[in-house]
Amino acid sequence: MDVARLVELNAAYARAIDNEKFEQWPELFADPCLYKVTTAENLARGFESGIMYADSRAMLQDRVSALRKANIYERQRYRHVVGLPVVLGRENGAASVETPFLIVRIMGDGAMALFATGCYHDKVAADGAGVLKFAERIVVCDGGRFDTLVAIPL
Amino acid sequence: MDIRHDASVHEPAATPHGQTPHGPWPEDSLARVPYWIYQDQDNYAREMRRIFEGATWNFVCLEADIPNKGDYRTNQVGGMPVIVVRDADGSINCFENRCAHRGALIAFDDGGNVQNNFKCIYHAWSYDLAGNLRGIAFERGINGAGGMSKDFRRETHSPRKWRTTTLSGLVFATLSPDTPPIEEYLGAEVLGRVCRVLNRPIRIMGRFTQPLPNNWKLYVENVKDTYHASLLHLFFATFRITRLTQAGGVLVSPDGAHHSSYTIGTADVPGTEAFREKGLRSESDDYKLADPSLLDPVEEFGDKIQLQILSIFPGLVLQQIHNCLAVRQVVPKGIDKMELLWTYFGFADDTPEMNKRRLKQQNLVGPAGFVSMEDGCVGGFVQRGIAAAGDKISVVEMGGSTAESQATRATESPVRGFWKAYRRYMDY
Numbered sequence: 001m002d003v004a005r006l007v008e009l010n011a012a013y014a015r016a017i018d019n020e021k022f023e024q025w026p027e028l029f030a031d032p033c034l035y036k037v038t039t040a041e042n043l044a045r046g047f048e049s050g051i052m053y054a055d056s057r058a059m060l061q062d063r064v065s066a067l068r069k070a071n072i073y074e075r076q077r078y079r080h081v082v083g084l085p086v087v088l089g090r091e092n093g094a095a096s097v098e099t100p101f102l103i104v105r106i107m108g109d110g111a112m113a114l115f116a117t118g119c120y121h122d123k124v125a126a127d128g129a130g131v132l133k134f135a136e137r138i139v140v141c142d143g144g145r146f147d148t149l150v151a152i153p154l
Numbered sequence: 155m156d157i158r159h160d161a162s163v164h165e166p167a168a169t170p171h172g173q174t175p176h177g178p179w180p181e182d183s184l185a186r187v188p189y190w191i192y193q194d195q196d197n198y199a200r201e202m203r204r205i206f207e208g209a210t211w212n213f214v215c216l217e218a219d220i221p222n223k224g225d226y227r228t229n230q231v232g233g234m235p236v237i238v239v240r241d242a243d244g245s246i247n248c249f250e251n252r253c254a255h256r257g258a259l260i261a262f263d264d265g266g267n268v269q270n271n272f273k274c275i276y277h278a279w280s281y282d283l284a285g286n287l288r289g290i291a292f293e294r295g296i297n298g299a300g301g302m303s304k305d306f307r308r309e310t311h312s313p314r315k316w317r318t319t320t321l322s323g324l325v326f327a328t329l330s331p332d333t334p335p336i337e338e339y340l341g342a343e344v345l346g347r348v349c350r351v352l353n354r355p356i357r358i359m360g361r362f363t364q365p366l367p368n369n370w371k372l373y374v375e376n377v378k379d380t381y382h383a384s385l386l387h388l389f390f391a392t393f394r395i396t397r398l399t400q401a402g403g404v405l406v407s408p409d410g411a412h413h414s415s416y417t418i419g420t421a422d423v424p425g426t427e428a429f430r431e432k433g434l435r436s437e438s439d440d441y442k443l444a445d446p447s448l449l450d451p452v453e454e455f456g457d458k459i460q461l462q463i464l465s466i467f468p469g470l471v472l473q474q475i476h477n478c479l480a481v482r483q484v485v486p487k488g489i490d491k492m493e494l495l496w497t498y499f500g501f502a503d504d505t506p507e508m509n510k511r512r513l514k515q516q517n518l519v520g521p522a523g524f525v526s527m528e529d530g531c532v533g534g535f536v537q538r539g540i541a542a543a544g545d546k547i548s549v550v551e552m553g554g555s556t557a558e559s560q561a562t563r564a565t566e567s568p569v570r571g572f573w574k575a576y577r578r579y580m581d582y
């Protein structure tokens with residue numbers, strides 16, 4: 001799989017979230033899909049839970065609806081710095097890809113702090129129109145500590 | 155400078171029996187809470203000593219965390235690091251994670267397995283699975299020189315040992331010889347509510363830590379506060395997971411310390427108009443899930459209780475929100491910081507379908523929980539709001555000023571129960 005296209009996909013992902021165009025975020029996923037936020041330790045121990053878990057594009061849309069309409073939190077946004085994707089293999093038309101990330105959280109009062117680092121474990125495939133989508137994105141955070149709350153997807 | 159009279163070594167003045175360091179409790183009422191209680195450093199130290207190291211049962215791990223001999227977890231009770239370990243005979247020991255020699259952590263991982271002993275990495279002093287000091291490196295010196303003095307008694311130099319007990323797979327520890335058996339400690343009603351959920355072997359599904367920018371008591375109060383649930387958490391109210399107008403109530407143990415709030419499943423209840431009339435933010439008719447499979451609960455406890463939040467004094471929460479099960483441990487980290495340790499679990503006999511259902515419902519809780527997210531920030535809002543209000547007082551008067559069980563959730567009775575127990579432990 002063309003790494004340049006994966007880089008573009010990741011750039012679109014980061015841009016949607018960091019520019020608060022959250023409604024664009026589910027569009028980057030296949031349907032059905034798997035999106036999960038977990039930790040390296042849970043993964044190593046075989047614990048399946050995530051703090052966010054979605055297996056359909058609609059469930060991702062519900063995340064966006066909730067953060068827009070339901071949940072209460074202080075004004076904040078993210079800045080993603082996404083590293084280069086490594087293609088590990090290919091199976092059933094989907095590429096297994098790992099991409100490291102770093103997320104700074106910017107609070108309403110201007111405080112900027114490292115919020116999460118980790119690695120995206122992805123399965124990426126082209127849809128019918130040839131557009132790359134995440135069939136799977138497991139957000140594997142390096143640490144297990146999530147400060148205060150996680151309203152916006154990582 | 156005479157180091158024996160260092161002015162920075164500050165010993166708080168003794169307070170008269172039944173009085174706080176700031177005078178009598180406001181109005182001597184369970185419905186009043188002074189704000190200095192969330193800010194005072196000496197008071198914090200007193201809490202560690204009198205509550206966490208006092209006659210309380212503190213959650214230290216799940217039995218499922220340490221199934222085999224030599225399995226251990228490290229944890230923190232109040233301010234004290236501890237090791238919890240499964241002994242050869244299947245019993246569980248808990249002792250201070252502090253080497254008797256120079257005070258280093260004996261174990262610095264969050265868990266693992268040791269065969270027969272723990273060894274401090276600093277000077278290789280070793281401890282058996284009960285926390286007894288067994289081995290001292292070079293105890294007799296080298297070639298007859300050095301070594302420990304001959305009258306050193308290993309048995310008088312061990313880390314402090316906690317007494318442990320188990321209840322339905324939960325492991326608790328206490329430092330005090332006076333703590334009553336856990337069943338008596340909880341009282342029959344709350345005990346019954348623990349056992350109703352933990353009725354068979356569990357399996358751990360995940361662990362997450364949530365650092366919170368507030369005093370530990372603000373989180374415990376939040377857990378006991380059923381009044382806020384439908385008002386702060388829109389997700390709860392809209393999807394009728396719980397709302398104050400739904401049937402339910404609160405149980406408070408006779409000593410006030412422990413509680414269980416619950417909601418009985420009903421399709422709809424007359425009187426939900428109460429929300430609309432008040433124009434409360436929590437009621438939103440146009441918000442529907444695009445994928446309702448997130449909330450596809452099944453009745454698994456056979457008693458129509460959809461939601462149960464239970465607290466065990468001082469710092470454990472057992473949660474059943476439909477099929478989403480978790481324990482949350484409150485770890486104080488200073489006057490204005492704490493950590494919430496989440497362990498999500500299911501049962502060992504879960505089908506793949508039930509496992510998937512739990513994974514989806516876990517979206518409701520935790521640091522990113524649709525219904526618990528706000529609890530992560532609201533304690534910090536209080537901590538910041540009261541910054542200049544140490545001499546002012548909070549009002550906790552919904553549902554009266556006593557702390558008994560009530561058949562409504564529009565009450566702060568369990569919160570008053572917390573203060574009833576707190577004041578007794580603190581002698582305020």
